[in-house]
Each structure stands twice: as C-alpha cells, then as structure tokens.
Amino acid sequence: MRHFADRLLAAIERTAAPVCVGLDPVWEKLPEEIRAGLEGAARTSLDGAARANPEHRAAGLMAFCLEVIQRVAPLVPAVKINIAFFEPYHAPGLLAYREVVKAAHEAGLIVIGDVKRADIGSTSQQYAVAHLGALGEGHGYVHPDAITINPYFGTDGVLPFMETARDEGRGVFILAQTSNPSAGEVQGLELADGRTVREAVAELIGGWAETSGMIGEFGYSSVGAVVSPTDVNAARRLRVLMPRSIFLVPGFGAQGRTAEEVAACFNDDGRGAIVASSRGVIFAFAEQAYRSSHGDDWRACIAAACRAFIDDVRRHGPRIGAGGGVPGSPSTMK
C-alpha cells in the first residue's frame, strides 16, 4: 500500500501547487441561490418554522461544497474538510460530511479530514476507527486520507491514530502550532529547558514521524504537523525539529501569515509543506475584488480566488524542485 506522504507529495508535484482548499461551509454565508432554493423547500415542509430543518441545511452545505470541489479539483491536489461545520446539523450533517469526502475523492482530490480528535488511548482507538479505519466502508462510508489530531494527551493518545493510519495507508497531522490569536497561551509557554511547549510537542511529533513506520520514498513521514508559524525563526526551529513531517500550514490569507513565514515551512527540496486557505477561497464571492470582475457568478469568483491563492504560494512560498527532489532525503537546512 502506498504511503499517504508519497501520495500527497506526488499530487503536489503533479499540480505544482503545494496547497489545499479548506471547506469550512457556514450556512449564513452560502450563496443566496443555494440558501434560497432550500429555504423555499423548507418553508413548505416546515410550516413556518423560524429555523430551517437541519436536513435542509446539511443538504445546502453539501451542495455548496460539491460546487467548490468542481471548481478547485482541476487546480489543487487536496482539500481539507472541517467536520466542525457539519456537526451542528447532527446526523444529516455527518452524512453530508461523508458525501463531501466521497465527492472529493471522486474528483481525484486527496482529502484531509480536519477533525482535531484525541482522547486517552483506548478511546482514541474508537476515534481512529471512526475517522481513519476500515470499519463500515463496506456499507458505503468513506474516510479521508488523513486527519488532524490534538497532542495534549501525549503518545498513547495519538498512537491509535498513527497505527490505524499506517495500516490503511493514511496519515495524520498533529497540532503543533495553531493559527488563532491566543494559541501562545499554552503552546507558547516557556519551558525550564529553554524550549517552548510547541517545540516540545514538535520534538514528540518528530520522534513519532521517525519511528512509526510511515516514511515513504521521498523521505517524508505520513505523520505530519499543523504549523502556523508566528514568525520566520519559529518556523525554522519547527522545521528542524520535525524534518520528516509535512507541515499543514493554515492561516495563509484570512489569518494573516506572511509569505516569508509560509516559505520557512518548506524544506530546501521544495517539499515538506501544504498551505491551506479556507474562507479566502470559498467565500471569495462576497469580496468586492472578485465581484467587480465576475459579478454574481460565485462559482467563477471561487475559481479565480483559488488561482490567485496558488499564484501567491508559488510566488512567495516554496522553491518546488529547487533541491532536486532526491528521494529519501528531506533537507532541513534553511
């Protein structure tokens, strides 16, 4: 079975785009066309209920995500689907999430399930089966190619995810440094030995990536890390601590990471990171810059924003192939 890391890196090279589009659908922000159609139907069947039925809303999220997938699939190697945006719609929401995963696969995309799960070991095993495992696939359920997980429990909290991912040819991205304003409150705490919590977590991830039996032909592990660097030096330090991990880098665009910070997440072989943009692409149709070119054609706005995002990352981000792309030797020299 091919390693997740190899599949992802090959898809990135094929598209020459080390990016993924984040599907974070928010009902209130969906195009009027999608909301109106469903709200019309809801009005009839719901007898004037103030809030739309979760089934109708979940169907709206799904319809929107499928449209986004159609527009971005020719351009990018992967999408990241955040399950949090589906969970408010309960079982119908979860079915919609699975349908979006399936549609992305059918469109040839690699799928990262942004689920941020973790618990004590025996419980993480349940989450691993749910989000990475084979159980239920015979009944029409599909799984993402990788998921995000939280490191707060330490090794036994993440091990079941890594083992299941390895057995299934899938991957994990473990939170090291998140992109939110208060991330530093815990992740930035200074340790007695001079490191920060995020660096200690990065060292753990570096160890897991090395020893979990998930290193592929390019020298990268299917144990990746979520890294949203606050500055260039922090990114470089994390790069050294996790030489074999692919960084999933959120926060480009809406959350304010600079091109230099993103560039520092790549290795000298031009590999080692995949940059995510969510709102900046999928809700581009609400921005004047895109409306002035594409008017009410929200699909065209999304495609244009996706192209602009890729151009941005290509211009400022990695030097793809710069290091020659020697299999088996990610360079950590920046």
Added chain:
Amino acid sequence: MRHFADRLLAAIERTAAPVCVGLDPVWEKLPEEIRAGLEGAARTSLDGAARANPEHRAAGLMAFCLEVIQRVAPLVPAVKINIAFFEPYHAPGLLAYREVVKAAHEAGLIVIGDVKRADIGSTSQQYAVAHLGALGEGHGYVHPDAITINPYFGTDGVLPFMETARDEGRGVFILAQTSNPSAGEVQGLELADGRTVREAVAELIGGWAETSGMIGEFGYSSVGAVVSPTDVNAARRLRVLMPRSIFLVPGFGAQGRTAEEVAACFNDDGRGAIVASSRGVIFAFAEQAYRSSHGDDWRACIAAACRAFIDDVRRHGPRIGAGGGVPGSPSTMK
C-alpha cells in the same frame, strides 16, 4: 435560568453520590444477549457480511446504554457519555448518541457529553452550537448539560463553548490533567517559572471560571475541569488554582487513581468534584467477582458495581456537607 453548576451540585446532594457513570460502550464487550439478537437480525438482512451493519451495531450500543441508564438512574446524579464510542458507526452512531442523551435526561440524570472538542475560535463556535447550542432542538435533537473540551488552543478556542454554555444554562469541563499513562509528556512539562503545563492550564481555567459569568449560588462555576491527579500534592495544587471549578475526576477504578488522590480533588465544603467510573461499572458482568454473586444477570452486575463504586467514593472520597455547605464560598483550604 439555573446555572449548570447549581443543578449538578444539587443533584449530587440529593443522591449523596458525587459520582457519574461513564457510558463507553464497546460492541465486542456487550452482553451476548444484546449482540446475539442484533447479529441474528443482521445475518438475515446482510447476506453473510462479515461485519455487522453500523445501524445494527449502533442500535446495540443504544439498547445497552438504555439498560445501564435504567439501573444507575436511581443511584447517581449524572452520566458521562463518550461520543468516541458512537462515532465509528457514523450517522446511525450519532443518532444513537443523541438517543442515549435523551434517555438519560428522561431518567432524570444530568448528562455530560464527553466530546473533547476544540479548534480555533470561529470553528469552536460551530462545535459549541453542535454540542451545547439550541440549534436543531426544535427538530428533536437534544444536547448534554455539559461537555468536555480541550485547552490546547487557549482562550479563543474555549470562549465560544463557555459563552454558549452560559447562554443555555449548560457547562464545560476543560482538560487539565488527563488519566492516561503518557499524559505527563505534554501536561507534565516543567515551565521556566517553576509551574508545570497542567498548572498553567489550571490557572487559565481558574481565570475563565471566575470571569465567565457562570458562578452559581454555591460559589461554583459552570466552567469545570477534568483532573485525574497523579498524586495527592498535584491534586491539592490544582484545587488551589481552580477554587471555583468542579473537578470531573476520571480514572477511579480501571485507571488506578487512589482514594486519597480522589479525596484531594474535593474542597472542604465536601463539594467540588464528581468522580467518574466507566468500564468498572458498565462491564462489571465480565468480572468474576460479580458473576459469582449474580451469575448471568448482567443487569444486576451493573447495578451492584454501581453501588460498590458509590460506596467506595463515599467511604474514601469527600466529606459531603463537612464544611457546612455555605452558599457562595467554596473552601480551598485542605
């Protein structure tokens, strides 16, 4: 609207049992009676499929949990339902989780949804709506009275949960110290200022509990903490750092916390903690000690184990009412 902390503390005093039973149903461990019935049905409809249909399994988990609820509802104030054990069964699993929440409510129990969610602020808002919010309740969905959440993102990752909980009269329990063997790898890291990560997190939780507008008539906040102390001194330090938080204490029994460690989680007013036991109660029918008294009556084994658990906590744990139960003044003096 009554505060969650007040509802929980009143229920604990009513039952004189500062405990909750953890519903962590594992298909393979369910009583033969429940598995056989469903597997029989599955055999017919699934045409010899090796694995049972997720719908049948979810129905089995639900049937089992409803039986447990019937046996423990007369004895305990609350149950803790871990959603991880339902997620492997996808949408049917999630429906089963909601049905178990509903059945526990109908049996008069307070329900803690052990979901351990967290993300960046705007995404946590989605999880908050999903697990604590009002959206969808008009369509037959119910929510737990409180949920567990993960602190790795800092303030903006937990704020939406606290605000939603406050608006809905619900609560949160934020992970401070978990019960798994490798918990110390991150939570036990020593900081430059002499604290540990878990103490720094506890200080954050103490601040959130104080300032979130969720302090009830007993002086306790609806912002609680998950604390599984590794030793008595650690428990006392965390107790001082989070004087107004109710500790949800897992790991009694199966995970090996001692009575002294559990006792140190309570305040001198006899309040301030709720001790959880999961496997030790719900799978008691697999243990010789209970089988020798109750034979194949698995329901009786569960009831007996629940009574033994309560006796254990009463004997060694808190001194309920010892401090006089003065409203508005949890004592942190140990």
